[in-house]
Amino acid sequence: MGTILKTEAATMQFGGLTAVDHVDMEIQAGEVHALLGPNGAGKTTLFNMISGIYTPTSGKVIFQGNDISKKRSFEVAALGIGRTFQNILLFDDLSACDNVMIGRHLKTKQPLVESIFCTPRIRREEKNARQRSLELLDYVNLGADAEKKAGSLPYGKKRLLEIARALALEPSMLLLDEPAAGMNPSESVELMEIIRKIRDDGVTVLIVEHNMRVAMGISDVVTVLNHGQKIAEGVPEVVQHDPAVIEAYLGKGGAAQ
Amino acid sequence: MNIFIQCVINGVALGAVYTIMALSYTILFGTLKIANFAQGDIYMIGMLLGFTFYVTASMPFVVALILAVIITAAVLLLIERAIYRPILKVSSMYLFIATIGMATFLRNAAQLVFGSESYSFPHLFGSDPIQITESLSIIPQNIVIIVVCVILVVALFLFMRKTKTGLAMSAVSMNPFAASLMGVNYSQITTITYTIAAAMAAIAGVFTGPLYNVSTTVGATLGLKALIAAVMGGFGNSAGAIVGGMILGLVEALGSTYISSAYKDAFAFIMLLIILFLRPQGILGRKSVSKV
Amino acid sequence: MKKVKTRTKIIIAIVLLLAIIIPVFTRENRYYMDVFIMLGIYVILGASMNLLIGYSGQISLGTAGFYGIGAYASVLLVMEANMPFLVGLIFAVVLCFLIGYVLGFPATKLNFIFLGLSTAGLNTIIQLIITNSEFTGGASGITGIPSVKLFGEPMTKLQYYYMTLIFVLIVLFICYRIVNSKTGRALMAIKGNPIAASAMGININRYKLLVFAIVSAMGGLAGVLYAFNIRYIQAEAFTTNMSFKILTMGIIGGMGDLGGGVLGSLVAGALPEFLRDLSKYQMTIYGLLIVLVLRFMPKGIVHPIQIGLDKLEQAITGALAKRKAAKAKKKEG
Numbered sequence: 001m002g003t004i005l006k007t008e009a010a011t012m013q014f015g016g017l018t019a020v021d022h023v024d025m026e027i028q029a030g031e032v033h034a035l036l037g038p039n040g041a042g043k044t045t046l047f048n049m050i051s052g053i054y055t056p057t058s059g060k061v062i063f064q065g066n067d068i069s070k071k072r073s074f075e076v077a078a079l080g081i082g083r084t085f086q087n088i089l090l091f092d093d094l095s096a097c098d099n100v101m102i103g104r105h106l107k108t109k110q111p112l113v114e115s116i117f118c119t120p121r122i123r124r125e126e127k128n129a130r131q132r133s134l135e136l137l138d139y140v141n142l143g144a145d146a147e148k149k150a151g152s153l154p155y156g157k158k159r160l161l162e163i164a165r166a167l168a169l170e171p172s173m174l175l176l177d178e179p180a181a182g183m184n185p186s187e188s189v190e191l192m193e194i195i196r197k198i199r200d201d202g203v204t205v206l207i208v209e210h211n212m213r214v215a216m217g218i219s220d221v222v223t224v225l226n227h228g229q230k231i232a233e234g235v236p237e238v239v240q241h242d243p244a245v246i247e248a249y250l251g252k253g254g255a256a257q
Numbered sequence: 258m259n260i261f262i263q264c265v266i267n268g269v270a271l272g273a274v275y276t277i278m279a280l281s282y283t284i285l286f287g288t289l290k291i292a293n294f295a296q297g298d299i300y301m302i303g304m305l306l307g308f309t310f311y312v313t314a315s316m317p318f319v320v321a322l323i324l325a326v327i328i329t330a331a332v333l334l335l336i337e338r339a340i341y342r343p344i345l346k347v348s349s350m351y352l353f354i355a356t357i358g359m360a361t362f363l364r365n366a367a368q369l370v371f372g373s374e375s376y377s378f379p380h381l382f383g384s385d386p387i388q389i390t391e392s393l394s395i396i397p398q399n400i401v402i403i404v405v406c407v408i409l410v411v412a413l414f415l416f417m418r419k420t421k422t423g424l425a426m427s428a429v430s431m432n433p434f435a436a437s438l439m440g441v442n443y444s445q446i447t448t449i450t451y452t453i454a455a456a457m458a459a460i461a462g463v464f465t466g467p468l469y470n471v472s473t474t475v476g477a478t479l480g481l482k483a484l485i486a487a488v489m490g491g492f493g494n495s496a497g498a499i500v501g502g503m504i505l506g507l508v509e510a511l512g513s514t515y516i517s518s519a520y521k522d523a524f525a526f527i528m529l530l531i532i533l534f535l536r537p538q539g540i541l542g543r544k545s546v547s548k549v
Numbered sequence: 550m551k552k553v554k555t556r557t558k559i560i561i562a563i564v565l566l567l568a569i570i571i572p573v574f575t576r577e578n579r580y581y582m583d584v585f586i587m588l589g590i591y592v593i594l595g596a597s598m599n600l601l602i603g604y605s606g607q608i609s610l611g612t613a614g615f616y617g618i619g620a621y622a623s624v625l626l627v628m629e630a631n632m633p634f635l636v637g638l639i640f641a642v643v644l645c646f647l648i649g650y651v652l653g654f655p656a657t658k659l660n661f662i663f664l665g666l667s668t669a670g671l672n673t674i675i676q677l678i679i680t681n682s683e684f685t686g687g688a689s690g691i692t693g694i695p696s697v698k699l700f701g702e703p704m705t706k707l708q709y710y711y712m713t714l715i716f717v718l719i720v721l722f723i724c725y726r727i728v729n730s731k732t733g734r735a736l737m738a739i740k741g742n743p744i745a746a747s748a749m750g751i752n753i754n755r756y757k758l759l760v761f762a763i764v765s766a767m768g769g770l771a772g773v774l775y776a777f778n779i780r781y782i783q784a785e786a787f788t789t790n791m792s793f794k795i796l797t798m799g800i801i802g803g804m805g806d807l808g809g810g811v812l813g814s815l816v817a818g819a820l821p822e823f824l825r826d827l828s829k830y831q832m833t834i835y836g837l838l839i840v841l842v843l844r845f846m847p848k849g850i851v852h853p854i855q856i857g858l859d860k861l862e863q864a865i866t867g868a869l870a871k872r873k874a875a876k877a878k879k880k881e882g
Contacts, residue, residue: 051748053744073744074749085748089742089745090745091745102734102751105749105750115732350608353665354796354843358837359836361836365832365833366836368829519681526669526674533659
């Protein structure tokens with residue numbers, strides 16, 4: 001399948017602070033790739049650099065052969081990278097279905113002038129968008145909540161709704177920022193199944209996750225960051241026993257225990 | 258050459274007025290992220306009160322000044338408590354619109370009270386220009402306003418850097434949530450910030466009374482231009498307010514002499530548009546990075 | 550596409566019917582006809598302002614500037630170049646769209662404070678140009694604007710009113726279609742959360758700019774309709790006070806509600822007619838109105854009416870259901 005996303009010496013500085021420091025990372029198409037590391041390791045910053053919310057201070061982000069380092073968030077989305085947010089950014093006042101329909105933005109062909117005249121194509125596109133959105137809600141087991149306001153959903157469902165909305169872009173790659181945060185064990189299991197399903201449908205998944213059970217359970221490859229630098233990479237079983245990783249998580253001396 | 262120097266002198270005096278007003282916007286925006294569009298009309302209220310106490314009631318100037326400052330601050334604090342604070346809870350955009358509404362209300366309500374005539378405010382040190390050379394002169398009141406501006410800038414700087422309250426205000430401006438965790442009383446800081454903003458506007462109003470005709474419409478354009486000066490300098494940045502205020506004063510003084518006096522009021526807006534195109538964060542402003 | 554509620558349909562039908570019929574009875578009274586035509590113009594201005602603020606979260610304090618550009622551009626084209634009214638109208642609308650687009654280009658990237666300031670600035674600059682230029686007739690304005698002709702005859706006030714009404718309906722329809730399409734969803738997303746909207750592939754600046762330019766064009770259209778009704782224009786009509794009046798119209802009805810936009814325009818537009826003896830209080834009242842509505846009714850004056858109608862509807866459906874049940878019982882009995 002080959003590489004879908006590559007960072008080359010990606011660096012992000014805020015004032016004097018280097019949040020991400022020369023990170024080289026390669027993600028193979030069709031994999032679930034996890035990004036791990038203690039708090040403040042730079043995982044979310046790296047996500048924001050990939051998805052165009054931040055422009056890297058130096059280095060490159062290459063997606064499907066194109067340099068996307070300087071692209072803005074909506075351009076990155078158009079190229080096929082969907083994402084969710086650590087602190088859940090849904091449109092709370094709109095229904096779950098409307099949220100997903102907003103995700104269909106780029107796939108809905110409704111030029112403004114045509115919209116004003118309400119041509120048959122506009123009606124057809126609207127119907128398609130709604131139907132596809134309902135399918136996606138079913139896909140993440142939220143079919144019954146389609147007409148509920150996003151803001152009224154419980155935490156775990158909000159996370160799933162964000163995934164459905166990101167999938168509405170029909171992305172070739174999906175970035176999930178701590179999707180299991182705030183979920184109970186049974187919800188986490190459901191989430192893991194959904195992520196596997198997404199991968200099996202051909203979407204590459206890059207995931208930031210604190211919950212080690214989830215991260216190790218679903219990922220094919222793991223990259224570990226600490227203080228903005230990459231300290232380990234490989235299959236979960238190996239990385240788990242890497243002394244540098246254990247030290248990063250448990251501190252010096254932790255490795256000895 | 259003399260004309261040019263004369264323009265610069267006038268420009269600095271005008272810039273001093275803009276600077277004081279720009280600072281009064283900036284302290285509100287910098288600390289509380291609130292743009293009070295009615296600030297120019299608060300200035301107008303200060304001027305009218307100063308005029309009432311000093312001229313109509315023949316009080317000593319210092320007493321009139323202090324009374325004007327206190328009452329103006331009380332008016333703004335009342336507005337803040339009764340109107341602004343509850344609206345801010347709904348949306349900051351609604352609050353901005355409400356301040357625009359408040360500006361219109363204050364200006365027109367004041368007109369109902371004071372009438373639409375304009376009055377002249379006696380100069381404190383006489384209105385005869387002081388001759389510097391044969392063709393260069395400066396009105397004493399212009400010297401007064403420049404001195405007042407310098408005093409206010411220094412006082413504000415010392416207050417923000419050296420007092421506990423000033424530091425607390427800086428903390429609130431950086432992160433209100435973290436500041437409240439550190440024990441800063443947000444409500445109290447809000448009150449102090451509004452008081453300073455109102456006091457500065459009122460002081461500017463009383464001291465510029467002799468330079469402009471005292472009327473209810475005096476604050477509208479001046480307030481708008483001072484806000485532009487603050488935005489040009491980098492909104493929320495005190496040094497930016499000073500730079501923006503001075504540049505605007507100089508551009509207006511030079512522009513109305515060398516380009517066109519009919520378009521004097523347009524210079525500020527043209528400069529604003531140019532700056533928004535070239536450097537949207539303002540001359541001294543920093544680009545903000547939003548955290549996700 | 551969202552289904553329009555039956556209740557909304559009934560209200561629209563009643564309002565439209567009144568708007569068509571009432572002027573027939575007042576067609577001989579120039580004063581009333583001018584008031585009705587002005588109300589139509591206000592609805593165009595207020596509803597488009599509502600679209601701008603309520604749906605795209607942007608502020609304009611310079612709508613009167615576009616209103617003025619529309620008036621002067623069309624009048625000059627008709628009077629100086631002997632163009633037909635409709636050509637002047639289209640030219641003015643396109644011109645305002647383009648100016649809105651160019652001005653909005655830097656401003657829409659920034660927040661509402663900057664947009665508010667730069668639009669207020671535009672208004673002031675336009676005002677100064679109008680007062681100080683020869684081609685606009687300077688401070689004394691332009692008189693003797695030709696009347697609009699229909700089949701070679703000058704339009705009567707009633708005909709002019711109906712023409713205005715048609716433009717009002719076109720503007721409202723366009724607003725409605727913008728809101729209820731992918732564009733409207735994009736706007737709601739931007740207002741809800743710009744970062745998430747952008748991550749969904751929505752080009753925020755493009756949409757804000759588009760709406761800003763469309764609203765500018767609608768302001769221009771209103772200006773054309775104004776100029777050719779009054780047939781005399783001067784700088785006084787296009788001051789920032791007028792912009793503020795338009796802002797009031799767009800807001801007090803209820804932001805993000807087209808019906809609210811229409812209601813707000815009618816209320817704020819008709820107010821001075823009821824308060825003619827108190828005309829010196831006009832701006833004070835507008836200022837107070839905006840402050841009080843935002844403070845005590847942030848959802849606008851349309852909100853309590855909606856609640857009232859909800860109750861009425863419940864009562865009616867309840868009564869109908871009761872009657873039905875009673876009838877069914879009778880039959881059984």
